[in-house]
Amino acid sequence: MKYTIVPVTPFVQNCSIMVCDETQSAVVIDPGGDIEKIVGVASKAGLIIEKVLLTHGHIDHAAAAGELARRLGVKIEGPHEDDLFLLQALPQQAAAYGFPPVQPFVSDRWLHQGDTVSFGKQTLEVMHCPGHTPGHVIYFHRRGKFAVVGDVLFAGSIGRTDFPCGNHEDLIRSIREKLFPLGDDVEFIPGHGPNSTFGKERATNPYVADAQFL
Template identity: 60%
Template structure:
């Protein structure tokens, strides 16, 4: 599986374009905004957009989801249904943070722990990792040892838990019981900032180091 990180929105959110090199079919993970930047990556690599994948429904991750789904006639998969209230509040979130108006949508498929999603001939495992939001999910591509973790974990930090239905203890438990067992050799794309590895975070992250 190949990928390119596309920072979008004033929050510099790491949207990811991931694709199957054999079929050139792609998914956009967390299209928070700046669709022109995302479209440019699809065109540059000659990709056919197959679906949208969402880790969670905060505005910087999901704000342009419906616009992209309508423009490209693709389905939306994720997040977990516990984030439905965040989807319903997207218009209010966009006003609060000065984002372009975000449309409410209904995912074509809610995702749960143990589910799988496909992109072309590639398969990613879904892990439900609540704490930052109650319906947050992580996508893991085992063959390339890559996880797309949204706002669960960052290089040197963890996701905020002071939003509605956020919970610090739940987030720590998600990281330690869902992410660490995947292996120290796993590299991850966080929702913001540089990539890192689980090994590096277990060694030096002040919130979740061993």
């Protein structure tokens, strides 16, 4: 398994292209915009995009998912159905944040705690991690020891919970009870900013470090 991060939208959101290096099959996670840029990266690398995956329904992560899936003739999987209200509100989100007009859509498959997503010869484990949004999910590649966590956790920070239906207690619980037990050596790709590891955040993140909970 390998990956490419494609920064998209004025929010510089980390759209991730995960690649099965045995088959060149790929999934695109959180295509928030800049479709031509995403397709260009995939085409240049000779990738076969099998699915579009979403961590949650905010505009900078989901705006281009419907159009990209239609263009490629593939399905959209994720997030959890508790984020349906956000996908239905994409037109309003786009207007509020200065994005091009976008149509709402419904994912082809809602994802839940314990589900898996497969492409090529790879499998990603799904964990439901509410807090930033109620339906937020993350994707974990156990063999490769890395995860795509959307806006749950960042290097040195955590996701906002002041958006509609955000919940700070749920977010902290998701990080400490679902992400950190995956292992200190797990590298994660956040929705924005540089990669980090769960171990580093456990040790140094001022919001969720172990020292804050002694």
